[in-house]
Amino acid sequence: MIKVAICGAAGRMGSLIAQNVLSEDDMTLVAAFDVKDVGKSIGDVRISDVKQIHDVLAETKPDVLVDFTVASGAVENAKAAAERGVNIVIGTTGFTPEQYEEMRSVIDKKVTAVISPNFAVGVNVFWKLIGDAAKYLGDVDVEIVEAHHKHKKDAPSGTAKRAAEIVRTSLGKEVSVHSIRSGDIVGDHLVLFAGDGERMEIKHQAHSRQAFASGVIKAIRWIASAEKGIFSMNDVLGL
Numbered sequence: 001m002i003k004v005a006i007c008g009a010a011g012r013m014g015s016l017i018a019q020n021v022l023s024e025d026d027m028t029l030v031a032a033f034d035v036k037d038v039g040k041s042i043g044d045v046r047i048s049d050v051k052q053i054h055d056v057l058a059e060t061k062p063d064v065l066v067d068f069t070v071a072s073g074a075v076e077n078a079k080a081a082a083e084r085g086v087n088i089v090i091g092t093t094g095f096t097p098e099q100y101e102e103m104r105s106v107i108d109k110k111v112t113a114v115i116s117p118n119f120a121v122g123v124n125v126f127w128k129l130i131g132d133a134a135k136y137l138g139d140v141d142v143e144i145v146e147a148h149h150k151h152k153k154d155a156p157s158g159t160a161k162r163a164a165e166i167v168r169t170s171l172g173k174e175v176s177v178h179s180i181r182s183g184d185i186v187g188d189h190l191v192l193f194a195g196d197g198e199r200m201e202i203k204h205q206a207h208s209r210q211a212f213a214s215g216v217i218k219a220i221r222w223i224a225s226a227e228k229g230i231f232s233m234n235d236v237l238g239l
């Protein structure tokens with residue numbers, strides 16, 4: 001049995017991942033953390049105040065901590081997990097470069113971590129296709145458009161930033177990213193390559209958060225047999 005703890009368990013993603021873990025035969029939910037809804041039950045587990053994370057991790061000894069919270073919280077939660085030798089799956093986005101480096105340095109070589117701004121299998125294939133398209137299309141204009149629900153805190157999305165980085169690395173030029181925050185859009189990403197007399201679009205649309213949760217379940221299972229270090233969904237999916 002893989003023992004799982006979840007940070008952000010009262011949130012949109014954390015609560016869905018908790019339900020997914022509860023329905024898997026080879027996983028068990030041993031701890032849940034949040035800053036709100038403390039004491040609320042998820043299966044047999046009650047949500048603990050994240051201030052208690054050190055004590056609860058020591059008591060429940062999870063194999064993996066999953067974090068879908070906010071950037072500042074994720075850095076602290078990753079520190080707590082790494083100190084206790086608990087592997088980590090991080091889906092939180094919106095890190096400043098300094099926060100990201102701090103998180104990497106606390107994790108490095110202590111535990112195994114999978115960090116990805118998008119756990120959907122389709123998005124990871126989308127990133128790969130963008131890299132190939134940029135390589136073959138060469139000197140074209142590239143625009144990235146992303147749309148998410150109005151509650152999303154960071155903009156541009158971590159997925160769009162990664163797409164921009166892929167194109168920048170391939171074409172050696174800056175790319176414009178346009179963000180839309182509206183209604184209950186789960187997550188749309190479009191990359192437009194426009195040249196002389198033709199254009200091409202590569203698009204991914206998430207219909208439901210289950211796309212991300214299914215990828216998280218794959219990462220939890222993969223991490224159990226991985227070496228120490230920091231990995232991405234490319235490693236989990238063998239892309």
Ligand SMILES: NC(=O)c1ccc[n+]([C@@H]2O[C@H](COP(=O)([O-])OP(=O)(O)OC[C@H]3O[C@@H](n4cnc5c(N)ncnc54)[C@H](O)[C@@H]3O)[C@@H](O)[C@H]2O)c1
Pocket residue numbers: 007008009010011012013014033034035036050068069070071072073074077090091092093094116117118119120154212
């Ligand atoms: N990587 C992916 O595939 C993916 C997919 C969807 C969302 N996200 C990202 O995941 C994060 C959460 O998204 P959401 O839509 O579930 O947001 P949400 O606001 O619904 O949930 C976040 C939860 O974290 C809690 N929280 C805040 N600070 C905390 C802390 N220090 N410790 C523990 N819990 C804390 C909040 O109270 C809330 O319940 C965002 O950064 C979002 O961009 C990533």
